[in-house]
Every structure is written in structure tokens, then in C-alpha cells.
Amino acid sequence: MIPLSYYVTVSTMMFVIGLVGILIRKNFLIILFSIELMLNAANINLVAFSHHFGEVDGQVISLFIITVAAAEAAVGLAIIIVLFRRKATTNVDELNLMKW
Amino acid sequence: MVEISFFLYFAVLTILSSIMTIGFRSPIYCTLALLSTLLHVAGLFILLNAEFVAAIQMIVYAGAVLVLYLFVLMLLNLKTPEDFLHKQVWVALFFGVVILIEILIGLFKAPFFSKPPVAKSEELAALGNTAEIGLSLFNKYLLPFEIVGMILLGAVIGALVLAKKYREADA
Numbered sequence: 001m002i003p004l005s006y007y008v009t010v011s012t013m014m015f016v017i018g019l020v021g022i023l024i025r026k027n028f029l030i031i032l033f034s035i036e037l038m039l040n041a042a043n044i045n046l047v048a049f050s051h052h053f054g055e056v057d058g059q060v061i062s063l064f065i066i067t068v069a070a071a072e073a074a075v076g077l078a079i080i081i082v083l084f085r086r087k088a089t090t091n092v093d094e095l096n097l098m099k100w
Numbered sequence: 101m102v103e104i105s106f107f108l109y110f111a112v113l114t115i116l117s118s119i120m121t122i123g124f125r126s127p128i129y130c131t132l133a134l135l136s137t138l139l140h141v142a143g144l145f146i147l148l149n150a151e152f153v154a155a156i157q158m159i160v161y162a163g164a165v166l167v168l169y170l171f172v173l174m175l176l177n178l179k180t181p182e183d184f185l186h187k188q189v190w191v192a193l194f195f196g197v198v199i200l201i202e203i204l205i206g207l208f209k210a211p212f213f214s215k216p217p218v219a220k221s222e223e224l225a226a227l228g229n230t231a232e233i234g235l236s237l238f239n240k241y242l243l244p245f246e247i248v249g250m251i252l253l254g255a256v257i258g259a260l261v262l263a264k265k266y267r268e269a270d271a
Contacts (some may be wrong), residue, residue, distance in 0.1 A: 002147070005213050009204065010111045010144070013138075014118050016200040021122030022144055022183050023173070023192035024109045029127050029173065033134050036165070037118050040141050043153075051148040054218035056232045059153050060241050063195045066153075071255030073165045077172045078262035085174050093186075 006017035007048035028083070032076045039069045042069040103147065110143040127173055131166065137242050138162045152230045 015035055026085030043062040050058025080090060087094065117140065119123055120133035138161045145154035186192070207213075227235070 001146040001217070002104060003213075004217070005208065006107065006111070007144070007148070007192060010114060012207065013115050014204050016196050016203070017115070017118045017122060019193050019195035019199065020148060023196075024189045025122060026184060026186055027127060027178075027180075029169065029178075030122065030130055032169075033121055033130055036134065036161075037121060037137065038139065039162075041137045042139060043157075044144060045147055047148050047150045047153055049212075051150065052212075052217050054220040055228075057228075057237050057240075059150050059233055060236050062150075062153055063156060063237070064244060064248050066156060068146075068251060070165055070250050073136055073168055075262070077168060078259040080172060081263050083173070090176065090178060 004048055004052045007044060011041040011044035011048070014038075026091045026097075028080055028092055031075065031092065032080075034067060035072070035076075039065055047050065049083055105142070105149055110140045110147065114140040114144065127178060127180065127182050128170075131169055133174060134169075135166050136164055138166070150229060152233050 014016035018034040018041065022031050022038065025034070027030055043065055045060040046058040046065070048058075050056060050062075083095060084090060088094070114137055117133045117136040124133060129149055135202050138157060142154040142157040142162075145151075145157060175259045
């Protein structure tokens with residue numbers, strides 16, 4: 001029987017890795033990957049707590065999160081394709097049309 | 101003993117491959133590292149007796165979403181520049197560690213760790229994981245389920261409208 005705190009620690013570390021990934025990478029695609037990492041960290045938490053409390057609700061909500069992540073991937077990739085067609089780059093530092 | 105060693109394997113590999121996801125230079129390697137992360141997270145789900153979520157994680161995430169990402173990566177034909185990291189990398193790492201410590205301190209002060217785990221009721225355990233999720237999804241969570249369907253529809257239409265090529269005359 002593995003304590004709940006171990007799972008929560010793993011998920012926290014994964015979340016922070018995703019957060020740091022968003023901050024340090026320039027490639028738009030990798031930033032989307034980092035968002036997936038953060039969503040997965042939330043999923044680990046939900047499933048761990050659902051196991052801990054003997055309820056199935058957390059697993060149902062994690063299914064919803066997986067669905068939303070799939071929708072986010074579809075829209076994000078469409079945005080990347082449009083941007084690449086216009087500017088031929090995925091570097092977020094060069095995508096500053098809407099800045100200021 | 102066996103359980104804890106499996107947990108350690110999945111946990112360490114999850115963390116390592118998430119670091120590799122944000123650390124590799126080439127986006128293809130990053131995608132493959134993300135695939136490894138997702139599969140190991142599915143292993144953690146199996147350890148938590150959530151077989152259905154683990155299967156969905158593998159089929160939807162690793163099977164569908166990752167292939168979508170790989171397709172777009174191949175389509176774009178990116179060249180990776182030498183300086184793939186932002187110049188704020190040290191600041192980001194420092195604040196990452198600070199936020200990690202802060203969240204962990206906050207979490208371990210929370211009351212739920214001291215409570216003993218609740219065992220599943222007999223009738224639920226007899227049903228099995230998938231039947232349990234199905235019952236919950238179509239009774240208690242029916243309205244959220246329908247709303248998620250609408251979100252997917254919106255995403256499909258949005259992606260189509262965004263990625264469509266407009267002719268000169270329309271623009």
C-alpha cells in the first residue's frame with residue numbers, strides 16, 4: 001500500500017517541470033507539450049485521491065481532463081499551422097504581432 | 101515490496117522523461133520523451149487500481165494526441181536552432197524550485213494525509229472499475245459528459261476554421 005503523499009509528490013514535481021518548460025522553451029510545440037505534462041500531473045492527483053477515498057469521481061473527472069486536453073491539442077496545432085504558414089517559425093519570441 | 105518497487109520505477113521514469121520532454125533540443129526527441137512520460141503515468145494509474153483511465157490514457161493520449169503532434173512536427177519540417185532555450189532559463193529554474201518547495205510544504209500541512217485511506221464499499225468493488233465509471237458517468241455526471249461533447253464539437257469546428265486555406269477572393 002503506497003501512501004497518498006508519494007503520488008502527490010510525483011504529481012507536484014511533474015507539474016513544476018511543466019511550468020518550467022513553459023518558461024524556458026522557445027518552441028511553440030514544446031510549450032504545448034509542457035501543458036500536457038501539467039494536465040497529466042493533475043490527472044495523477046485526481047486518480048490518487050479517488051483511490052484514497054474509495055470513490056470513483058476523481059477518475060471520471062480525469063477522463064474529462066483527457067478530453068479537454070485532446071481538444072486543446074487540436075486547436076493548438078491548428079494555430080501552429082496557421083502561424084507557420086504566415087511567419088515560417090514556431091519561435092514564440094518572433095511571434096510578437098499582438099504585443100503592445 | 102513488489103508494489104513499492106513498481107511504484108518507484110514508474111515514478112522515477114515519469115519524472116525523468118518529463119525532464120527529457122522539456123530538455124531535449126530536437127522536437128522529435130521531445131515528443132518521444134512525452135510518449136514515455138504518458139505511458140509511465142498509465143503505469144501509475146494501474147497501480148492505483150484505475151485500469152479504465154490507464155487504458156484511455158494509452159489509447160487517447162499516446163495513441164491519438166501524440167500521433168497528431170508527430171504529424172504536425174513532420175509537416176512543419178522545423179530546423180532546431182542552437183539557442184533553443186530562452187534567456188530567462190536560470191530565473192525560471194530558480195522560481196521552479198521555489199514553487200515546488202512551496203507547494204510541497206503547503207500540501208503536507210493539509211489535513212487529508214493524516215486520514216486513513218477509505219476502503220471501497222463491497223458492492224462497488226464487486227462491479228469492477230469500468231462498470232463503476234460507466235455508472236457514475238451516465239448518472240451523476242451526465243450533464244458534464246454532454247458538455248464535454250459540446251467542447252469537442254467546438255474544438256473540431258475551431259480547428260477546421262483556423263486551418264482552412266482561404267482563397268484570395270474571400271479574404
